Amino acid sequence: MNINVLYGTETGNAEMLAEDIAAELEANHEVTAINLSDFDPANFDADTLYLLVCSTYGDGELPASAQPFAEKLESEQPDLTGVHFGIFGMGDSEYEETFNGGPKTLAELMIARGASQLGDRIAHDASGTDMAEDIAFPWAEQIVGMADETIGQAA
Numbered sequence: 001m002n003i004n005v006l007y008g009t010e011t012g013n014a015e016m017l018a019e020d021i022a023a024e025l026e027a028n029h030e031v032t033a034i035n036l037s038d039f040d041p042a043n044f045d046a047d048t049l050y051l052l053v054c055s056t057y058g059d060g061e062l063p064a065s066a067q068p069f070a071e072k073l074e075s076e077q078p079d080l081t082g083v084h085f086g087i088f089g090m091g092d093s094e095y096e097e098t099f100n101g102g103p104k105t106l107a108e109l110m111i112a113r114g115a116s117q118l119g120d121r122i123a124h125d126a127s128g129t130d131m132a133e134d135i136a137f138p139w140a141e142q143i144v145g146m147a148d149e150t151i152g153q154a155a
């Protein structure tokens with residue numbers, strides 16, 4: 001099973017985490033980390049697992065690198081039936097009302113196009129005590145385990 005770690009970032013935190021996740025999974029899988037700004041939604045593939053890592057910017061919005069991707073999802077309406085993804089959000093609870101709003105929007109857009117979310121959406125809090133990678137590595141392993149069953153069976 002191929003894995004693409006797709007990241008949406010404004011100042012690089014989600015990119016760093018995505019690359020760390022990719023390095024962690026590389027021992028057992030073919031893994032590529034790609035900026036959402038370089039990924040065309042027409043290229044989603046049902047045999048690949050997508051791990052989305054996305055921050056929140058502005059007032060609960062998607063970070064700059066995820067915005068063209070989100071716009072394409074809305075304007076081109078690709079059919080993502082059969083596509084599986086997990087999603088790890090980065091935000092800060094100092095922004096109370098808009099905490100992790102970006103990844104929430106991203107997950108909703110993917111699901112609206114027919115994609116299936118594996119596991120719960122994680123909402124990491126930069127003001128909390130946990131390091132993002134301490135939560136993200138076990139999360140990634142868990143989603144890969146779920147995908148091995150789901151995507152493996154479909155193939």
Ligand SMILES: Cc1cc2nc3c(=O)[nH]c(=O)nc-3n(C[C@H](O)[C@H](O)[C@H](O)COP(=O)(O)O)c2cc1C
Pocket residue numbers: 008009010011012013014015055056057058059060061063090091092093095098099100101126
């Ligand atoms: C100007 C600014 C606005 C932000 N707005 C939000 C927000 O509305 N909600 C939230 O949960 N986090 C918000 N954050 C926190 C970022 O999501 C967090 O710092 C994240 O690690 C940034 O990741 P990035 O470097 O990949 O973009 C904001 C941060 C900045 C600097």
